[in-house]
Amino acid sequence: MSVRLAWLGGRWAILLQFGALLAVGVVSVAPRVSSWVGSWKQALDFGAGATSLMGPVAAGAACLAYARLRRSVMSEVMMQSRWDWWRWLQPAVAVWALASTALIAVVVGCTSIASAAGVPSYWGSAWIVLPALVLLAAQASVGAAVGFASGRAWLAPIVVAGVFSVNLLASAQLIPQVFNTGGVTGTLAGQVFTVWPVLMPAVAAAGIVVLAVAAADRRLLWATWSRRCVVGLGLGALVVGWLSAPGSNDERYELLADPPQTCAGTQPQVCVFEETPRPLADLTAKVEEQAVFLVRAGVQLPDRFVQSYAVAGRDPSEGVVRLIGHEESRASVSEDSATNTLVTPAPCEQDFGAEPPYLAMDARHLLGRWLQVRAGIRKPAGGDSDRAWLLGEQDRQEAWVREVYRQLQTCAFEEIQMPDGVG
Amino acid sequence: MAWDNRYVAVLRSWGLGVALGAGLVLAAASLLVGDVYVDLPMLRDQIRILHVFPGLAALVLPVPLVDRTPSLTLMTMRSPAVLSLLRLGGVVLASLPVVAALLLVGWTLPAALVVIGFVGGAAVVCSLVGLWYWAPMLGLLVVWLQWGSREQAFTAGWLWLVADLAALVVGGGAYVAVETARVRLRVRTAGTSSESRRPADTIRP
Numbered sequence: 001m002s003v004r005l006a007w008l009g010g011r012w013a014i015l016l017q018f019g020a021l022l023a024v025g026v027v028s029v030a031p032r033v034s035s036w037v038g039s040w041k042q043a044l045d046f047g048a049g050a051t052s053l054m055g056p057v058a059a060g061a062a063c064l065a066y067a068r069l070r071r072s073v074m075s076e077v078m079m080q081s082r083w084d085w086w087r088w089l090q091p092a093v094a095v096w097a098l099a100s101t102a103l104i105a106v107v108v109g110c111t112s113i114a115s116a117a118g119v120p121s122y123w124g125s126a127w128i129v130l131p132a133l134v135l136l137a138a139q140a141s142v143g144a145a146v147g148f149a150s151g152r153a154w155l156a157p158i159v160v161a162g163v164f165s166v167n168l169l170a171s172a173q174l175i176p177q178v179f180n181t182g183g184v185t186g187t188l189a190g191q192v193f194t195v196w197p198v199l200m201p202a203v204a205a206a207g208i209v210v211l212a213v214a215a216a217d218r219r220l221l222w223a224t225w226s227r228r229c230v231v232g233l234g235l236g237a238l239v240v241g242w243l244s245a246p247g248s249n250d251e252r253y254e255l256l257a258d259p260p261q262t263c264a265g266t267q268p269q270v271c272v273f274e275e276t277p278r279p280l281a282d283l284t285a286k287v288e289e290q291a292v293f294l295v296r297a298g299v300q301l302p303d304r305f306v307q308s309y310a311v312a313g314r315d316p317s318e319g320v321v322r323l324i325g326h327e328e329s330r331a332s333v334s335e336d337s338a339t340n341t342l343v344t345p346a347p348c349e350q351d352f353g354a355e356p357p358y359l360a361m362d363a364r365h366l367l368g369r370w371l372q373v374r375a376g377i378r379k380p381a382g383g384d385s386d387r388a389w390l391l392g393e394q395d396r397q398e399a400w401v402r403e404v405y406r407q408l409q410t411c412a413f414e415e416i417q418m419p420d421g422v423g
Numbered sequence: 424m425a426w427d428n429r430y431v432a433v434l435r436s437w438g439l440g441v442a443l444g445a446g447l448v449l450a451a452a453s454l455l456v457g458d459v460y461v462d463l464p465m466l467r468d469q470i471r472i473l474h475v476f477p478g479l480a481a482l483v484l485p486v487p488l489v490d491r492t493p494s495l496t497l498m499t500m501r502s503p504a505v506l507s508l509l510r511l512g513g514v515v516l517a518s519l520p521v522v523a524a525l526l527l528v529g530w531t532l533p534a535a536l537v538v539i540g541f542v543g544g545a546a547v548v549c550s551l552v553g554l555w556y557w558a559p560m561l562g563l564l565v566v567w568l569q570w571g572s573r574e575q576a577f578t579a580g581w582l583w584l585v586a587d588l589a590a591l592v593v594g595g596g597a598y599v600a601v602e603t604a605r606v607r608l609r610v611r612t613a614g615t616s617s618e619s620r621r622p623a624d625t626i627r628p
Binding site: 016020023024027028029031032035046049050052053056057060064153154156157158160161164165167168171172182183184185 | 482486562
């Protein structure tokens with residue numbers, strides 16, 4: 001057994017600690033697997049965000065190891081040796097190496113699952129794991145400092161709870177996102193990681209490592225002037241990192257101007273972001289199935305339906321793909337997503353205005369219900385206010401459908417008129 | 424009054440003072456935070472930050488359940504079962520401020536008593552893995568936040584009460600049994616000649 005690992009316990013104890021780190025990593029990514037499985041970047045971000053549980057475990061393990069070290073005569077021997085700070089750091093480095101290995105295993109696991117689900121990979125974004133590794137070092141060193149300064153192993157649970165609570169404070173936006181290394185709930189399709197907001201927590205974390213070592217024992221980083229300079233640098237890093245850390249999670253990502261799309265189908269063609277291609281096949285099939293009934297009613301459909309976040313720069317002759325909830329990540333989509341897509345034949349400014357376009361929303365709703373009734377997906381229930389119209393005269397329905405589809409396509413929302421007795 | 428200093432010394436060496444202090448801090452925090460919602464990556468939905476406190480209590484409060492002076496325990500004249508029961512009782516007492524705070528913010532009694540149920544669960548883990556008990560408790564915290572803590576906290580009925588008390592009785596009972604057996608075993612092996620074990624210093628027969 002290597003001397004570096006000796007303070008962590010025997011071989012089985014070390015294996016158990018690795019197992020615990022890996023287990024909490026899995027616990028922190030597993031509940032949202034259905035959300036990140038459809039996007040490689042989100043899977044990467046989620047794996048890196050596992051620090052929120054793995055960090056506390058690393059801190060607890062380091063606290064136990066350093067309390068043991070402090071209680072032994074070896075701590076004095078270490079302090080008298082030539083490379084005192086390095087010898088002192090070795091158990092913490094060992095804990096950090098275990099935690100980092102577990103984190104990388106979780107990240108590789110998440111991204112592999114996404115890849116296996118047929119999602120393209122974006123290795124250029126893999127650098128976001130680095131800040132997560134530095135944060136793990138900071139969390140482990142805080143545990144080490146508490147364990148060594150107090151010599152009390154029973155403080156470990158309190159350190160764990162403390163490190164976990166700091167993450168909560170960031171989640172509640174009471175402090176900057178200094179301890180946030182990932183875990184976004186959106187797919188990140190059409191977005192990229194912004195460099196500085198993602199790296200700043202790492203700068204702060206490096207500062208925390210230095211300050212924690214200095215706080216553990218004065219001799220370590222306060223003995224000579226050169227060491228005091230290191231502490232000064234650490235303090236500076238913490239201040240700079242803290243002040244320039246993003247205030248909210250959204251600042252970690254920015255929108256791409258023109259995200260690449262992947263398309264399928266012909267009547268009409270359906271395109272989704274290239275990064276989240278899982279729903280494409282099923283969405284295309286369902287859209288083509290329902291589109292037939294609109295075409296039969298004499299509606300002129302757009303040639304293409306395209307997924308996007310913004311109206312600006314969009315071709316006004318293209319429809320908009322609208323997926324419900326987490327269906328961006330799923331291989332199968334609901335009929336409602338296909339209907340929502342078909343009843344949004346153009347990107348309109350009004351949809352993103354201050355006041356929601358209530359009339360257009362009502363019209364899309366009725367149009368969608370008509371389409372689903374016609375396609376045999378839905379039957380109007382007894383108490384529905386539009387039941388009479390939906391079961392009424394077909395020619396009048398189709399005339400309204402053609403008219404309202406043209407109005408939705410030209411964003412002429414103010415011209416929309418609901419059928420008599422409906423809406 | 425020598426005797427009451429002695430009790431204070433025992434309370435401190437068991438860590439009950441720290442546990443009670445932590446209980447009061449958690450209780451005060453749960454009264455202060457109000458209705459803040461947080462979005463934790465590992466959870467599907469947003470949660471009220473208040474729901475974190477029973478989980479944090481399960482992490483922090485059971486500290487006294489782990490024996491910090493095992494060699495001293497071997498020398499005591501009291502039954503080891505009584506000592507374990509006293510530790511468990513002390514931790515339950517230390518968790519009462521958190522229960523009271525949760526009642527004050529509108530949780531029903533069965534929901535607030537989940538803290539005591541967690542103590543029971545932590546007790547059995549403590550007897551198995553000692554000062555590493557917080558690792559499984561961290562997992563329990565996530566499970567609790569993910570599935571246990573929704574609007575039920577305001578409506579929970581007798582089923583929760585039964586579960587809480589059952590966790591305390593079963594977990595606590597297992598803890599007392601394991602700790603007692605451990606002390607008895609060490610005392611027994613200490614009296615006999617043992618090559619492999621370090622003889623424990625004991626005056627028990």
